[in-house]
Structure formats: structure tokens, C-alpha cells
Amino acid sequence: MASASTLRALAPRLLPSSFSPSPLLHFPPSRVTLFKFEGDESRCRIVKESKCLAREVSHRRRGGSVATLVAVFEDGVTGAAGSAAMEVNENCVGAAEVKKDGCVKAVFFDLDDTLVLTHAADKVAQLAVLVLAERNVPHINGVEMVKVFVEKFDVSPWDRTHQVDVREWRARIWNEALQSQGVDDLPLARNLQDLFDKERLLSFQWAPGVESMVQRLHELGIKVGIITNGHFSVQRDKLKACKADLLFDTILVGGEEPNQKPHREIFLKACRLAGCSPEETIMVGDNLKTDIQGGINAGFLATVWVNVHNLEGLPAGGATPDHIISNIGELPGLLKQLDLDLGQS
Secondary structure (H helix, E strand, O other), X not given: XXXXXXXXXXXXXXXXXXXXOOHHHOOOOOEEEEEEEOOOOOOEXXXXXXXXXXXXXXXXXXXXXXEEEEOOOOOOOOOOEEEEEOOOEOOEOOEEEEEOOOXXXXXXXXXXXXXXXXXXXXXXXXXXXXXXXXXXXXXOOHHHHHHHHHHHHHHOOOOOOOOOOHHHHHHHHHHHHHHOOOOOOHHHHHHHHHHHHHHHHHOOOEOOOXXXXXXXXXXXXXXXXXXXXXXXXXHHHHHHHOOHHHOOOEEEEHHHOOOOOOOHHHHHHHHHHHOOOHHHEEEEEOOHHHHHHHHHHOOOOEEEEEOOOOOOOOOOOOOOOOEEEOOHHHHHHHHHHHOOOEOOO
């Protein structure tokens, strides 16, 4: 790769005379925009826009031609501020002013299926419920009953008007699941819900690597927090079960706030509580529509998607994260790989 000084010297010569900043070519803070010029050099289209976290990106086009895009920073080490240029291959050129504000001062996490493997805890609780239901009503198909419950639960997990207690609401869903098997027994359904809550909370523990990762971030002077959606009492019970308040600096529950994720305000409130700006913050979560889109809405430095279900490619209709990991234990390695300034301004 060409040196920073070489590229800085070449940049004016590489750019066409027709290239000049305009409202069309506005560059948001902390981002580098890479352009491809085709034919008429006065016309360009954005090839890639990414937050200024990586110094090199390879762009391969069909037919085998390759353009290596290199973001160059004045200090050559941390990328604190300066200019960006591109190494040229064929007809790809571009440049943009780059600003990287401060450093990483906070990392916020989603709770369910990010810090805690909630789906696994759900399976344990559902199995316990299935056994109890079939013991009380031997002729039912417990597997089908649980399937009906999950389908109805996903549509409406609690009373949005808050007129019905959340546990009673879910007991009624269990009764609807029983009714699908020809049984109408609300007292039994309440017992099923009580057992579900008990068994799930017993299984509600940090995913492997969470505690050591948070400890390492603390050692680096980075604030860590949780931003979780859901019913306030249900989420607070989960947080209590894993003793989250002993590990995390900031905890926000969407059900207690005017707006849940992905609304930007809950993310900005977390920043205020942590004493950091959005440009100094990273969001980590498993949900593209709430965690990743929310981090983007709030203008966070970066978003990290935890592909906990090992999906192939990004699900359709969701936001595009800056980075992808398969489990939370990979986060420290990612931060190290990105060579970010951590905790020190």
C-alpha cells in the first residue's frame, strides 16, 4: 500500500480539475466518502460511504479489475484528523475531507440475544411448561400448544394499553394455546405462566465472555451500558436475575421511556447519562431494525451487529451495520483490529 505521505502528495494530481466540493458532495463528520468517476469526470456516484474506522477497503468489480481505496490520515496512526485520498486503479479516483472526533468513550449493548441468550432460556422454560401441561392434561399435544403460544406471543406480548397486568396477559395467551388443544383452563394457564417465568429467569445468565469483556472495557476507561426494549417489569426482572447493575454503568429500559429503540432519543439519553457524545459511542446488538438502525439514527460512531443466529447474509429490510460479529466474545478483538482510540481523549 502506498504511504500516507505519497498519497497526500499525489492527491491533487489524481483528482480531475472538475472535482470540487458542492452541496451534492457534503461529507458528514466522522465519515469518508469514496467516489467512482465514469466517463465524464464531472459526474460521479458514491461507491461506498463508511465511518472512518478502517484505513483500507478493497472494491472488486466483475471482470477481475480491482480498485484499492485507501483513507489516509495526517498523523498516520490514529486517524485523528486530516484528509483522505485514494490509490488509483483504472478509472476510480476520489477524495474527501475526514474528521474523526475524539475517541470511543462508551459502548452500549442490547440485552436479549446479545448479552444474554434469551432464546435458549425461552426453550428451557417452554420445555418445562410442556411437561407440566401434558402431566395435567395427558391427551394434549404439548409441542403444538407451545407453538401456538409463541405465535400469539410474538404478535402481542403484553397489553399495550397497560390495563391488564403483563403476567395475566401472558397467562391468557397460554389459555388460548390450551384452547387450541380443546382445553379451557385459566387456572392451569396461570400456573404455566408462573413456571415459565421461574424457569426462564433461572436460565437467564450472561453469554460466555460478557463479564470479562465488560471488565476489559472498564479497564480502558470506557463506559458500558444497556439499552433494552420490552415491558418494564419483565425487563427489570431479567436485569435483576443477571445482576446487571453490578456490571453496567447505564441501563435504560424502553418500556420506561417515552420512546423505545430505534427512536434516537433513548440512545441520546444513554449518551447523556454516560457523559459522552454519540460520535464517541458504539452500539452493539442483534436486531438490525432496533439496535443497528437506532445507533444510526442517533449518529453513533459505529454499529456492531451480533449475528447470534448464524444467518447467511443480512436479513432483508434491516439497517446495514458497520461491523458484524457472531457472538459478543468477538467484540474486544474487533475493537483491537479497528485500532481505535479507546477511553482516552
